[in-house]
Amino acid sequence: MNLLEYERFYDKVGRLNGWDFSKVKSISEGVKWDFYTEVTKRCKNTDVLLDIGTGGGENILKIAGSLLFLVGIDLSNGMMETALSNLRKSNLLNVRFCQMSSDDLQFPTGFFDVISCCHAPFYSIEVAKVLRSGGLFLTQQVSEADKLNVKEAFGRGQSFGEIDGALKEKYIRELIEVGFSDVKSFDYDAMDYYQRPEDLIFLLKHTPIIPNFGQEKKDFEILNDFIKNNQTEKGIRTNSKRFLIIAKK
Numbered sequence: 001m002n003l004l005e006y007e008r009f010y011d012k013v014g015r016l017n018g019w020d021f022s023k024v025k026s027i028s029e030g031v032k033w034d035f036y037t038e039v040t041k042r043c044k045n046t047d048v049l050l051d052i053g054t055g056g057g058e059n060i061l062k063i064a065g066s067l068l069f070l071v072g073i074d075l076s077n078g079m080m081e082t083a084l085s086n087l088r089k090s091n092l093l094n095v096r097f098c099q100m101s102s103d104d105l106q107f108p109t110g111f112f113d114v115i116s117c118c119h120a121p122f123y124s125i126e127v128a129k130v131l132r133s134g135g136l137f138l139t140q141q142v143s144e145a146d147k148l149n150v151k152e153a154f155g156r157g158q159s160f161g162e163i164d165g166a167l168k169e170k171y172i173r174e175l176i177e178v179g180f181s182d183v184k185s186f187d188y189d190a191m192d193y194y195q196r197p198e199d200l201i202f203l204l205k206h207t208p209i210i211p212n213f214g215q216e217k218k219d220f221e222i223l224n225d226f227i228k229n230n231q232t233e234k235g236i237r238t239n240s241k242r243f244l245i246i247a248k249k
Contacts, residue, residue: 028192030189035140047067050070050072050130051073051115052073060116072098073105074097075101080097124171137249143189167243185245
């Protein structure tokens with residue numbers, strides 16, 4: 001997908017359900033951290049936080065009680081509609097959402113104490129601009145080898161064929177170049193077990209793992225073969241590979 005196609009994809013998903021995967025039945029083994037728990041562990045109740053690529057806003061609404069003020073941004077119209085709806089339902093007064101691109105953060109210089117970004121693109125120079133000196137940036141991203149057996153089965157997919165770890169090294173290099181002095185990274189490669197075929201279908205239809213999944217009849221034929229070949233007692237097996245970067249300005 002190019003950037004325009006991704007934007008249209010996220011608009012559609014946002015209007016349907018934000019990123020609410022709560023009804024998907026799956027279990028994971030080997031997950032080493034929860035991203036927003038890692039964020040809150042490093043926050044004070046006097047901190048102001050920016051969340052880049054906030055989606056439907058569910059994650060920062062859950063941690064709002066741990067900070068003074070939170071701002072969530074997303075480029076997608078659909079995601080922003082969902083986030084604003086979720087905010088109204090929450091009755092929280094210390095959270096704001098606004099539609100904005102991560103390549104042009106329109107906030108005062110050094111405004112934020114903490115910046116988070118989960119599974120969304122960011123630009124190191126923009127992060128450095130709006131983060132105060134001594135502030136913290138945390139990002140979790142999807143590694144190239146994520147859902148590898150799924151992408152191998154389809155012969156296509158997000159980052160398929162790219163060198164695993166390349167995106168992490170690129171982000172680390174860029175953060176150092178713009179002045180972050182302490183940059184640490186962590187990885188995990190967890191096993192996921194989807195309990196039912198419909199759980200896996202929901203994942204593929206609502207994420208860009210397999211671009212345009214379901215638009216061709218052969219996609220479901222491939223999926224049926226994949227399920228047969230990867231069915232275990234625990235569920236339909238695949239993997240989630242993630243990396244975490246924590247950088248201090």
